[in-house]
Amino acid sequence: MSPEKKRAMIRRDHPRLSIVQQCKLVRLSRSAFYYTPVEIDADTLAMMKEIDRVFTKYPFFGSRQIAAYLRREGTVVGRHRVRRLMAKMGLEAMGSIRNSVYEGQPMRVYRVIC
Numbered sequence: 453m454s455p456e457k458k459r460a461m462i463r464r465d466h467p468r469l470s471i472v473q474q475c476k477l478v479r480l481s482r483s484a485f486y487y488t489p490v491e492i493d494a495d496t497l498a499m500m501k502e503i504d505r506v507f508t509k510y511p512f513f514g515s516r517q518i519a520a521y522l523r524r525e526g527t528v529v530g531r532h533r534v535r536r537l538m539a540k541m542g543l544e545a546m547g548s549i550r551n552s553v554y555e556g557q558p559m560r561v562y563r564v565i566c
Contacts, residue, residue: 453478455480455484458480458484459484459485461478462474462475462478462480496537499527499529499533500540500541502522502527503518503522503538504543506518506522507543511546512545512546512547515531515532518534519533519534
């Protein structure tokens with residue numbers, strides 16, 4: 453059962469059971485009960501758009517090359533932030549896959565954009 457469904461089962465104004473007891477009954481931690489997801493801010497969305505723009509133009513660029521490209525354009529960004537945002541967007545650099553060539557295989561294996 454998802455945490456959202458478990459959260460919906462808990463009533464804050466229950467006359468006999470406290471929130472702690474209700475959380476134990478549905479096997480939900482109290483921190484998960486009180487957690488509210490944080491929205492993505494405008495700066496991060498703008499950075500994701502820039503990364504997507506560069507990645508669309510150069511699909512073989514990885515996080516290091518995208519970070520360097522953005523720095524040359526004047527956007528201050530670190531490689532690790534680019535890597536995290538690329539993973540969040542599901543972007544992977546196109547290129548040969550490591551350890552994809554074994555003895556007996558006639559050619560290299562490449563990722564393909566579908």
